[in-house]
Amino acid sequence: MKFNEYVTLGRSGLRVSPLSLGTMTFGTEWGWGNEESAARAIFQKYLEAGGNFVDTADGYTNGKSEEMVGKFIREAKARDRVVLATKFTFNAEPGNPNAGGNGRKNIYRALEGSLRRLQTDYVDLYWLHAWDTITPVEEVLASLDTLVHSGKVRHLGLSDVPAWYLARAQTLAEQQGREKIIALQLEYSLVERNIEREHIPAAQELAMAVCPWSPLAGGFLSGKYKREGKTGAPQGRIEIQQEQGTTIFERTTERNWGILGVLLGVAKEMGKPAAQVALNWVATQPGVTSTIIGATKIPQLESNLASLDFVIPSELRGRLDEASKIEPVHPYVFFGPSLQARIRGDVVVHPWSRANT
Numbered sequence: 381m382k383f384n385e386y387v388t389l390g391r392s393g394l395r396v397s398p399l400s401l402g403t404m405t406f407g408t409e410w411g412w413g414n415e416e417s418a419a420r421a422i423f424q425k426y427l428e429a430g431g432n433f434v435d436t437a438d439g440y441t442n443g444k445s446e447e448m449v450g451k452f453i454r455e456a457k458a459r460d461r462v463v464l465a466t467k468f469t470f471n472a473e474p475g476n477p478n479a480g481g482n483g484r485k486n487i488y489r490a491l492e493g494s495l496r497r498l499q500t501d502y503v504d505l506y507w508l509h510a511w512d513t514i515t516p517v518e519e520v521l522a523s524l525d526t527l528v529h530s531g532k533v534r535h536l537g538l539s540d541v542p543a544w545y546l547a548r549a550q551t552l553a554e555q556q557g558r559e560k561i562i563a564l565q566l567e568y569s570l571v572e573r574n575i576e577r578e579h580i581p582a583a584q585e586l587a588m589a590v591c592p593w594s595p596l597a598g599g600f601l602s603g604k605y606k607r608e609g610k611t612g613a614p615q616g617r618i619e620i621q622q623e624q625g626t627t628i629f630e631r632t633t634e635r636n637w638g639i640l641g642v643l644l645g646v647a648k649e650m651g652k653p654a655a656q657v658a659l660n661w662v663a664t665q666p667g668v669t670s671t672i673i674g675a676t677k678i679p680q681l682e683s684n685l686a687s688l689d690f691v692i693p694s695e696l697r698g699r700l701d702e703a704s705k706i707e708p709v710h711p712y713v714f715f716g717p718s719l720q721a722r723i724r725g726d727v728v729v730h731p732w733s734r735a736n737t
Contacts, residue, residue: 381685383430387669389463390562391587394504394535396463398663398688400433400591401426402672406448407441414676416448422681423452427461429685435565435591435672437467437509438494450498459500466494467539469509482508482515484523491532506533507565510540517549525558537591539565543578550586561588563669568592570601570643570658570704571636577712580667589669595662596655600631603644603654607637642703646696659687661700 386395405412406419414422423434434453436445446466453459468490471480478485495501506527508520527533538546538561546564553560564583566575569592583590596602640654647654663671675681692700708716 381429381689383432386432389505389535389669390589391560392535392562394463394562396433396670397431398670399431399659399685400435400465400670400672401431402593402674403434403436403445403449404440405674405676406436407444409441409444412676413441418676419448420452420455421678422675423449424456425678425681426685427456427458431685432461433463433465433670435465436498437470437507438472438490438497439467439470439509443493443497446494446497450500454499463504464498464500465505465507465537466498466503467507467509468494469512481512482520483512484519487520487523487527491527495532502532502534504534505537505563506535507537507539507563508541511542511545517545517552521549521553521556521558525553528559535559535562537561537563537565539593540567543582546579546588547582547586550588561586563589563591565591565593565672567594568662568665568668569595569597570639570661570700571597571631573704573706576706580665584667590667591670591672592662592668593672595659595671595673597631597636600636601640601643601654601658603640603647605632605640607632639704642699646692646699649696650690650692652690653683656683656687656690657692657700659684660690660692661697663688664692 383397383399386397388394389396401423403419403423405414406423407413408415413419426434434449436449438446440446449464453462453464468487469480469482472490472493473479479489480486491503491506494503506524508524524533524536528536536559538549541549541564546561550561552558564579566579568575568590572594575590580590582588599605643654643658647657650657659671659673662668673681673684675684713719
């Protein structure tokens with residue numbers, strides 16, 4: 381695929397490709413990922429395809445990811461072309477509580493380190509990597525606003541935060557005249573759809589782009605995993621994380637095996653790889669702007685880039701939706717058609733946005 385269409389990131393003038401390159405696999409410090417030469421080839425192939433949105437973080441592979449990304453951008457003389465995003469939050473010095481979190485001291489420390497590793501004097505998008513549960517949102521907004529006005533950061537994003545937090549942050553930014561949040565980065569896939577409850581509606585209401593991470597659930601939806609074990613010899617990310625005791629990303633549940641089975645059936649009917657179908661489903665969901673893809677091999681990247689070259693037929697998409705639907709729970713059951721009909725007196729009421737389009 382060659383990108384010839386781009387989309388603005390939230391309510392901003394920043395244009396990005398619909399698939400962004402995630403670089404968590406740049407470096408082998410975590411037991412999986414790529415050496416520099418393989419990472420460079422993937423980076424170059426992505427740029428050749430017209431991709432322009434590159435995502436990294438200060439903590440990815442202990443800083444090696446940022447170092448590689450900075451080196452590759454400089455080699456390609458592509459700084460003005462690349463929309464460069466990085467993140468802060470995770471601790472860089474165990475035992476030092478101010479070397480992590482979202483307080484002003486750590487934000488400034490983290491950004492200076494990222495700029496040095498990335499060999500640049502600014503980043504296009506600076507993500508808060510995760511809610512730290514402690515720092516007042518007012519301090520976070522004031523700190524980030526200062527960085528935008530200093531020229532070291534162009535735009536702001538939030539990753540892995542509660543929906544109430546992002547709503548409060550954006551409301552305060554609007555009220556106080558501070559730089560607003562233009563994007564959210566959240567996990568989203570056929571096996572992880574919980575952001576549909578509040579995050580996506582909040583993003584649509586507050587003019588934020590949604591950039592899903594792990595659209596293939598760490599490789600689980602690629603089709604290479606079976607109940608009796610992964611096909612092929614090389615150990616993958618899921619196995620390594622399981623050995624390390626990282627249960628936060630548990631994939632091999634009974635529910636997920638059921639979703640995978642439906643995905644494989646749909647992919648077979650379409651004559652497409654399961655990974656492409658799973659990526660296409662995420663990238664074309666309401667509210668999604670640019671989906672983060674990762675790769676450890678060129679053929680894998682090429683397959684991912686081709687995931688937007690087709691349309692999932694409505695009947696087959698319905699199967700995927702039904703198999704992966706999230707459980708209706710309180711208070712969301714009140715927002716469904718049956719109870720809303722009672723609220724509206726059994727008449728049809730169109731929202732303002734629909735009535736005026």
